[in-house]
């Protein structure tokens with residue numbers, strides 16, 4: 398390969414890489430987050446939601462409504478179900494308890510002593526029942 402050809406190929410490679418940085422990502426971002434960080438990764442979001450499901454002993458549809466035009470599909474961004482807004486308040490409350498009363502453990506990086514949904518719910522929608 399001659400010198401000029403190497404430069405042209407090198408420039409082409411740079412162009413391809415810089416262009417791909419502006420291409421839309423295949424993974425759709427969550428569009429209606431009010432409590433969780435807006436830049437949360439899909440894996441982290443999935444983990445949080447799975448925790449909610451297990452903590453309350455429910456399915457995703459307990460808090461999430463289905464699509465208007467296709468009832469077999471979920472509309473995760475919709476705020477139609479009141480349980481979703483209650484869950485947001487529960488998230489705020491849980492974070493507040495941890496921040497106010499468990500800040501020492503948090504600062505030390507301990508997670509075991511923190512309050513989570515499951516601490517109260519223990520697999521039920523209403524803890525007292």
Ligand code: HEC
Nearest residue numbers: 427428429430431432433446449457460473474481484485
């Ligand atoms: C206890 C209620 C609850 C359960 C159960 C639940 N979610 Fe959620 N979900 C929420 C709340 C609340 C939010 C919004 C969080 C916020 O505002 O930061 C949310 C947000 C989401 C989003 C982001 C939607 C967007 O575009 O903003 C996705 C995706 C999602 N949930 C998927 C799921 C899946 C999948 C399951 C079942 C494994 C599930 N959720 C179970 C309460 C719940």
Ligand code: HEC
Nearest residue numbers: 449480483484487488491512513514516517518522523524
């Ligand atoms: C300090 C205890 C406590 C913690 C922590 C807690 N909850 Fe609750 N939660 C309750 C109680 C008590 C009720 C019942 C309130 C009522 O009946 O009015 C409830 C009710 C709910 C409800 C409405 C009941 C239903 O039928 O769905 C949802 C949804 C919910 N919690 C989600 C969560 C989520 C999600 C978390 C974690 C982010 C969480 N909770 C953490 C105590 C707690």
